[in-house]
Amino acid sequence: MELQRKxxxxxxxxxxxxxxxRALLIEGARRVGKSTIAERFAQEQYRSYxxxxxxxxxxxxxxxxxxxxxxxxxxxxxxxxYNTRLYPRESLVIxxxxxxxxxxxxxxxxxxxxxxxxxxxxxxxxxxxxxVEGITVPSEERxxxxxxxxxxxxxxxxxxxxxIEHIRGCWEERTPLARPLHERAMRLFKEYLLxxxxxxxxxxxxxxxxxxxxxxxxxxxxxxxxxxxxKKAARRYSSRVSGLFDQIPGYLSAHxxxxxxxxxxxxxxxxxxxxxxxxxxxxxxxxxxxxxTDPNVGFALTADASSVKCYLGDTGLLVSHAFxxxxxxxxxxxxxxMEGRLALNKGMLxxxxxxxxxxAIGKKLYYYSRYSKEKHRNDVEIDFLLSNGSKTGFKxxxxxxxxxxxxxxxxxGKFRELYPNRIAESFIVHPKPLLxxxxxxxxxPYMVFCAFDQPQ
Numbered sequence: 407m408e409l410q411r412k413x414x415x416x417x418x419x420x421x422x423x424x425x426x427x428r429a430l431l432i433e434g435a436r437r438v439g440k441s442t443i444a445e446r447f448a449q450e451q452y453r454s455y456x457x458x459x460x461x462x463x464x465x466x467x468x469x470x471x472x473x474x475x476x477x478x479x480x481x482x483x484x485x486x487x488y489n490t491r492l493y494p495r496e497s498l499v500i501x502x503x504x505x506x507x508x509x510x511x512x513x514x515x516x517x518x519x520x521x522x523x524x525x526x527x528x529x530x531x532x533x534x535x536x537x538v539e540g541i542t543v544p545s546e547e548r549x550x551x552x553x554x555x556x557x558x559x560x561x562x563x564x565x566x567x568x569x570i571e572h573i574r575g576c577w578e579e580r581t582p583l584a585r586p587l588h589e590r591a592m593r594l595f596k597e598y599l600l601x602x603x604x605x606x607x608x609x610x611x612x613x614x615x616x617x618x619x620x621x622x623x624x625x626x627x628x629x630x631x632x633x634x635x636x637k638k639a640a641r642r643y644s645s646r647v648s649g650l651f652d653q654i655p656g657y658l659s660a661h662x663x664x665x666x667x668x669x670x671x672x673x674x675x676x677x678x679x680x681x682x683x684x685x686x687x688x689x690x691x692x693x694x695x696x697x698x699t700d701p702n703v704g705f706a707l708t709a710d711a712s713s714v715k716c717y718l719g720d721t722g723l724l725v726s727h728a729f730x731x732x733x734x735x736x737x738x739x740x741x742x743x744m745e746g747r748l749a750l751n752k753g754m755l756x757x758x759x760x761x762x763x764x765x766a767i768g769k770k771l772y773y774y775s776r777y778s779k780e781k782h783r784n785d786v787e788i789d790f791l792l793s794n795g796s797k798t799g800f801k802x803x804x805x806x807x808x809x810x811x812x813x814x815x816x817x818x819g820k821f822r823e824l825y826p827n828r829i830a831e832s833f834i835v836h837p838k839p840l841l842x843x844x845x846x847x848x849x850x851p852y853m854v855f856c857a858f859d860q861p862q
Contacts, residue, residue, distance in 0.1 A: 433551050436631055444528050456484055458501050458502060515546055554603030564597070598722075600740055625723050773791060818846075
């Protein structure tokens with residue numbers, strides 16, 4: 407089964423715009439489909455291609471990079487080893503899993519300058535400091551990020567293209583879907599919530615005639631791969647990364663969903679966990695969401711690195727990470743969620759999914775909370791803050807996520823009172839149809855992909 411991915415069009419633009427002047431680096435977590443899309447692009451857009459997989463490239467191929475000052479010999483060895491003829495300006499060379507051999511990334515400078523062929527790199531954890539030590543990171547390199555399948559891509563995999571078009575049309579007109587279509591779209595969203603967007607999980611689900619358990623098997627394999635990656639790659643602090651990774655479901659099931667170091671180490675300090683958190687975020691295994699202390703200015707300028715939420719990069723993986731196979735079967739978790747009885751862990755899956763959807767459309771994640779000394783707790787909590795990105799006319803768009811049809815919006819009301827001149831529009835993501843009120847838009851989760859995929 408071939409999945410349609412939006413990133414294909416971005417790679418096509420790179421080919422047309424760069425004309426060989428820059429290599430392209432596709433960054434992403436393991437198993438999001440980087441190698442698959444790279445090879446498919448090579449097959450469809452070039453006369454020939456060579457894929458060098460540094461997970462299994464022999465020593466002779468690694469030694470070939472010693473010939474980087476003799477490119478005729480370098481390319482001859484490449485062509486002979488892979489038994490593929492390379493044609494000037496008509497062939498693509500793919501360096502797959504380039505983080506396994508940083509010297510190949512450094513060589514991009516000379517390979518691009520030579521101008522004979524196009525070069526595409528794929529990498530997981532590629533920009534981690536330990537993977538670029540001792541090399542010169544090439545400036546002749548453009549980067550794009552690849553995420554799990556987004557909601558649109560998932561819908562297309564299930565043959566729901568017309569429903570997606572209708573959702574977009576309704577958002578553009580700011581009208582709700584008719585009740586039957588709303589229920590159909592909510593069902594599709596819940597399927598996406600449970601299966602997630604990892605390609606192998608989606609394929610198993612579709613080819614298994616919508617079998618959640620077939621998807622679960624694939625997700626558990628990916629989680630084990632991540633655990634192995636953590637042990638191998640995060641050499642200096644693997645135990646701390648492992649501790650954070652294992653505790654993610656616990657953090658997200660708590661009321662404020664923040665990382666609490668005492669769950670890992672009673673003496674833990676944030677200064678000791680900066681690098682481990684960075685590792686999880688930079689690997690794209692997780693999406694980090696930082697607290698901003700002053701929404702009146704650019705969020706990054708007032709981000710509090712000691713207050714962070716750590717969402718798993720794929721919500722389908724979170725489901726399998728949070729519950730054992732027996733728990734899922736015995737509690738009939740899939741049926742509970744599909745039937746709308748999502749009462750577990752205060753909707754952590756919904757919030758994780760909205761974080762995933764916002765990340766997929768390029769939004770950086772920030773949240774806001776205010777502690778009340780009088781009440782000895784936070785009295786204002788906003789799940790996500792978006793902005794219009796303007797420096798002169800900065801505007802804030804608070805977003806609250808509600809998994810239940812019955813909820814209160816006390817925090818959102820207080821936040822609007824605190825910053826009335828900065829808020830352009832407020833949003834509540836909830837399971838009901840679209841509803842617009844003065845300054846407040848209540849949107850169903852299946853509309854997030856089109857509602858925020860543009861400057862607000």
